[in-house]
Amino acid sequence: MIDAISFNEGTLRYLDQRYLPLREEHISTKDHREAIEAIKTLAVRGAPLIGVAAAYTVILGINSYRGDKEGFPCFFGNLIADVEASRPTAVNLFFATKKLKAVYDRNFNSDSLEVLFAKMLFEARQIHDDEIANCDAMAQHGVRQIREDLAEILKTRKLNVLTHCNTGTLATGGSGTALGVIKLAWQEGLIEKVITAESRPLLQGLRLTAWELEQEKIPFFSISDSSSAFLMQRGMIDFGIVGADRIAANGDTANKIGTCAHALSAWHHNIPFYIAAPVSTIDITLSDGTQIPIEERSADELRTIFGTQVATSTTPVINYAFDVTPGKFLRGIITDKKAVVGDYLNGLGQLFAE
Known part of the structure; x- marks a missing residue:
């Protein structure tokens, strides 16, 4: 570990x-x-x-x-x-x-x-x-759901999975949320390759997820954030799974900026896209994603890459750290308690209110 x-x-x-x-x-x-x-x-x-x-x-x-x-x-x-x-x-x-x-x-x-x-x-x-315990439970629920939703593909081959940002041990202290599900799925022989999006502007996918996958000896390749739609179009991605920083009561989810684009493309291509997060990430006080506070970070995170300036200091920048994916674009939300899929949009908050 x-x-x-x-x-x-x-x-x-x-x-x-x-x-x-x-x-x-x-x-x-x-x-x-x-x-x-x-x-x-x-x-x-x-x-x-x-x-x-x-x-x-x-x-x-x-x-x-x-x-x-x-x-x-x-x-x-x-x-x-x-x-x-x-x-x-x-x-x-x-x-x-x-x-x-x-x-x-x-x-x-x-x-x-x-x-x-x-x-x-x-x-x-x-x-x-x-x-740590939540990660183990999420992995079990997630693998069970993947086996169910992608059973037809699994009859003939293993799966290629897209993930974004970093959701493994580096993000949780345990095996991970989305990456914890991926790790267990790979151990059980369900995964062919992991596709990790670079995750601009700090490259958590390229730097951190890739590093974790190398540590675990799990096959992967990295892509630019904007490549996922084309890979889906070419049949190179079977499902996507990412983490979350906050989930509203209707399933709208805030995650690392770029997530919404992946989810929207997956929805268009009829590819399952999941969120994996502990119940503690669900904020039932917020009815929908418009109420989630979105952090805006320093412009220099975009204007520079690890200390090297790539744009002028006067270049205007909007640098949101997160975006919000509407729940309707998700196949489901995998938690440490259960996997919630399908028509949960009006019941997620009530489901976990206790």
Whole structure:
């Protein structure tokens, strides 16, 4: 297993994903401000892993507290606000901070700070353990659905699958969401090749997914984001599966920019296109995708490529990090609880409301 993130003896250790695949650099820190910066700068990325990192970042913050109990509520409130401001689209981050706030609310009045901090650390570790278990469950549900939906093709040959961005261990800490499904499908002999889209502008598909597939010795090739429609037209893609940063109650899904184009093309070519994400990614407070906050990142991420300027500094840029794929273009959503396919558009929120 790739060591994407760990927390031991008050130290957060993570693999800095900005330098992959050319350099593997693990960073260790006890400073919550450094951890927040790692989330902001995509040194740590991927919705589930952001949630895990956010939980451990809160622990780093409370470990640094040197005041008395009376002053802790103000400190804790500011700490949570700083962590939540780091990445606004990934709902897993808010899922993690919500769970830690619940521990605080239940125990602050009755416990000493030492006992409270121990309970919060236990919760943070549980969030991490749950993500690992969620990946395993998603993989099982996803492979079962693929076998069902693509049974006719599987009678004669293995499948070629398209994926986008990075959704493996580097994004989750476990086997992955979409990539976890792909890994298990390959292990069970269902996959011929993985097609990974480069995922502009930071190339997570080309850099990170390709690196993970090489580690796992899974056959693949990479393409430009704009190539997928042509490959579908030529019969080179049998299905697509990607992750998600937030899913609205009607199935509309925010994911790495470029996802909607893949999904729309798959729908046009009658190719199944799936989302794989833990239930924690479903935000039932949002009725549809128009309510999902979409992060807009620095123009220099597009004007430069790893420090090399490829456009003038005055070139106007719109650099959205995510797009929203309407649920009607999806074959289904695979979660750690079940695979939801077909006519779920009016029932996804109610299905997972509990």
